[in-house]
Structure formats: C-alpha cells, structure tokens
Amino acid sequence: MEKMRVGIIGIGFIGAAHIEALRRLGYVDVVALADAQGAEEKAVQLYVPKGYSDYKEMLERENLDAVHICTPNFLHYEMAMAAMKRGIHVMVEKPFTVTLEEAEKLAAYAEQHHILSGVNHTLRMFPQVAQMKALVDKGDVGDIYAVHGCYLQDWLFLDTDWSWRLEPAMSGKTRAFSDIGSHWIDMVENIIGQKAVELLAEFEIVHKTRKKPLKEVETFSGMALRPEDYEEKRIETEDWCTILFRFEKGAIGCVNVSQVTAGRKNQQIIEISGSKCSMKWDSEDSNELWIGRRETYNQKVAKDPSLVEPKAKEVIGYPGGHVEGFPDTFKMQFHKFYQAIQKQDGGSVDYATFRDGVREMYVNDKVYESAQKRSWVKL
Numbered sequence: 355m356e357k358m359r360v361g362i363i364g365i366g367f368i369g370a371a372h373i374e375a376l377r378r379l380g381y382v383d384v385v386a387l388a389d390a391q392g393a394e395e396k397a398v399q400l401y402v403p404k405g406y407s408d409y410k411e412m413l414e415r416e417n418l419d420a421v422h423i424c425t426p427n428f429l430h431y432e433m434a435m436a437a438m439k440r441g442i443h444v445m446v447e448k449p450f451t452v453t454l455e456e457a458e459k460l461a462a463y464a465e466q467h468h469i470l471s472g473v474n475h476t477l478r479m480f481p482q483v484a485q486m487k488a489l490v491d492k493g494d495v496g497d498i499y500a501v502h503g504c505y506l507q508d509w510l511f512l513d514t515d516w517s518w519r520l521e522p523a524m525s526g527k528t529r530a531f532s533d534i535g536s537h538w539i540d541m542v543e544n545i546i547g548q549k550a551v552e553l554l555a556e557f558e559i560v561h562k563t564r565k566k567p568l569k570e571v572e573t574f575s576g577m578a579l580r581p582e583d584y585e586e587k588r589i590e591t592e593d594w595c596t597i598l599f600r601f602e603k604g605a606i607g608c609v610n611v612s613q614v615t616a617g618r619k620n621q622q623i624i625e626i627s628g629s630k631c632s633m634k635w636d637s638e639d640s641n642e643l644w645i646g647r648r649e650t651y652n653q654k655v656a657k658d659p660s661l662v663e664p665k666a667k668e669v670i671g672y673p674g675g676h677v678e679g680f681p682d683t684f685k686m687q688f689h690k691f692y693q694a695i696q697k698q699d700g701g702s703v704d705y706a707t708f709r710d711g712v713r714e715m716y717v718n719d720k721v722y723e724s725a726q727k728r729s730w731v732k733l
C-alpha cells in the first residue's frame with residue numbers, strides 16, 4: 355500500500371515534534387513543510403524533501419492526503435479552510451482557532467465535505483489517562499463526586515519572557531486557559547464523560563507589563579536586556595487562572611492554570627473522588643496511576659499493557675517498565691488519525707476532532723466571560 359503524503363505548516367517547537375512522531379508511524383511520508391521563516395533551511399535540517407515559504411503553494415503542488423497546522427493560533431482558521439477546500443484532511447494544533455465563529459465554520463465544513471479532522475489534545479493519549487477513562491466507563495470508580503487538578507508551567511515566569519502568545523491578536527483573548535487549561539478540561543470531560551455546565555473563573559495578570567524584545571533575542575541565552583533592547587508592553591491576558599466547575603451529572607470541580615509557577619515546566623494533575631475509589635495522575639510521574647481506597651490498601655499502578663483495560667492498551671507502544679511520555683502521545687494521536695483516514699471513517703474516533711475544537715472554543719469564551727463578570731456562567 356502506498357504511503358500517505360503529509361505536509362506540515364509551521365516548523366517551530368511543535369511542528370518539529372509532529373514530524374518526529376509522524377516518522378515513527380512508518381506508513382506516512384512527510385513530503386513537504388511550509389514556514390514563513392527559513393522554510394528551505396528547515397527542510398534541509400529535518401530531511402524533508404521540500405520547503406515552501408508559501409503554504410498555499412505547498413497545498414497546490416504536493417498532492418497531500420493530510421496537512422498538520424502548527425502555526426500561531428490566529429492562522430489556524432485560514433490554513434485549515436484552505437486545506438479542506440482542496441479536499442485535504444487536517445490535524446490542527448490547539449487552541450483550535452481564536453474565535454468560536456471560526457471554529458464552528460471549520461467543523462461544519464469538515465462534516466459537510468467528509469474531511470477527517472483532528473485537534474491536537476494529546477493528554478487523552480497518555481496510557482494512564484486512557485486507563486482512568488476506561489475505569490470510569492466500566493463503573494469501577496462509581497459516581498464521580500469531584501475532580502480537581504492543575505496545569506502549571508514557568509516559561510513566562512519573568513517579565514522579560516516574551517512570546518507571540520502574549521499578543522491577543524495572535525493568540526486569542528484568553529492565554530493561560532486557552533493555551534494549556536484547554537488541554538486539562540478536554541482531558542477531564544473525556545475521562546469523566548460529563549461536560550461542564552457551569553463555571554466561575556478568576557484571572558490574574560501577574561506581570562501587568564512585560565519587556566518585548568525589539569530584536570531577536572535567543573531564548574535561554576541568559577543575556578540581560580538593556581532598555582534600548584525592548585519596549586514595555588501592557589499585558590491583557592491572564593498568567594494565572596483558577597476555575598470552579600459544576601459538571602452535568604452533578605460532579606464539582608476545580609483547576610489552577612499557571613504559566614508563572616517557578617520550577618513547574620509542564621505539569622498536569624488530575625485527581626478524581628468517586629463513590630468507589632479515588633484516582634490521581636500526575637504528568638511528572640506519567641507512567642503511574644494512584645488509586646485510593648477507604649476499605650483497603652491504596653495502589654500505585656505501573657503502566658503495563660498486559661494489565662490495563664483494552665482502551666488503554668491501544669495507546670501503549672512498549673512493555674511494562676519501559677517509560678512512555680509526551681512524544682509517544684503524539685505518535686498515538688496521529689496513528690488513530692491516519693487509521694481513520696485509511697478507513698475513511700471519522701465516526702467513532704476517540705481523539706479530539708474539529709467538533710471537540712468547537713467545544714474548546716465555547717468553553718474558552720465562557721471562561722473569559724466569567725472572569726470579566728466575576729460571576730458564575732452557565733454553559
């Protein structure tokens with residue numbers, strides 16, 4: 355069988371991770387990439403046959419089966435629409451778009467034209483996250499009383515830290531929540547099988563202004579900025595966000611989301627209190643699942659494909675004792691996506707699709723609305 359032809363748009367941090375994960379599948383070929391900056395050099399560095407500075411030219415010339423969109427958020431809509439209009443299947447990075455309206459248009463187009471779609475919420479693909487979902491689905495956790503957790507990072511800890519994500523026109527009107535909190539709520543709604551129906555969000559902008567470099571400053575170069583090297587920019591989006599939730603079957607929830615927590619590079623925690631047991635998963639120890647019980651010993655369960663539920667086994671690539679993590683979740687997500695393309699069946703997939711992207715943008719809007727009003731909002 356011929357390998358599927360794939361193109362990647364945007365080769366920054368995550369575009370390169372997509373290429374690596376796709377190559378691990380074996381049955382797709384990354385035949386081209388597109389980037390507004392140094393496309394040809396990036397193609398050479400990554401051993402991709404062709405680099406385009408204009409993504410439309412790549413879509414036009416390369417006869418692609420699928421495209422991955424890994425550019426800043428405000429570009430996702432036009433790029434996804436341009437690909438779909440050429441009949442190309444699309445995997446888009448999160449946050450899906452910058453507005454709910456864009457998200458709805460993309461999902462409707464994909465559904466009407468039988469385009470297979472994905473939004474890259476890969477927390478669902480961690481083996482122990484899939485195991486938690488399987489245990490909830492089986493009834494082993496009982497009724498869900500409550501769920502709480504966090505998503506914490508520190509890469510915007512200093513007021514000298516800068517990224518396009520700090521500019522609402524490129525990133526959207528919420529930042530910490532849409533950038534990383536959206537992963538957490540996608541994971542939670544998926545595991546517990548309940549949508550949030552009410553929420554109360556509180557935002558904090560820790561750095562009210564930040565120093566935007568006026569010229570290229572190499573990340574992690576450790577060079578002190580001089581006043582002539584930056585402009586002081588007012589910040590409009592949240593560094594921190596705390597949210598209370600009420601879910602549809604009555605569970606209560608809460609999450610803290612931060613991009614300014616020193617030492618937490620990329621930590622996600624979810625803890626569920628059920629009527630039969632509790633469960634906790636921490637991405638810093640991602641191959642283990644803690645199960646807490648009242649009547650007997652607690653357990654720490656190691657990832658092991660011979661012991662987990664069948665749905666969790668689907669996203670495990672190696673035997674017990676062989677650690678799997680972030681890059682493996684990309685491989686598993688893309689495997690499911692390309693299997694769906696091969697079967698031309700997007701009907702029963704368990705990765706996030708454009709329809710889940712609409713939900714994501716809807717929740718983002720509600721979080722923003724609640725934080726502005728400083729009151730509960732209904733979803």
Ligand SMILES: NC(=O)c1ccc[n+]([C@@H]2O[C@H](COP(=O)([O-])OP(=O)(O)OC[C@H]3O[C@@H](n4cnc5c(N)ncnc54)[C@H](O)[C@@H]3O)[C@@H](O)[C@H]2O)c1
Pocket residue numbers: 363364365366367368369388389390391409424425426427429447448449474475476533
């Ligand atoms: N799923 C995840 O875990 C995860 C992690 C990080 C980032 N992301 C998402 O991936 C996207 C990219 O983030 P990143 O951290 O890789 O950003 P980045 O800034 O490192 O890379 C963005 C790339 O897009 C390119 N680009 C910009 N405009 C372009 C255009 N018009 N045409 C072609 N290329 C263009 C830039 O030159 C750059 O190479 C964002 O939506 C982000 O939220 C997701």
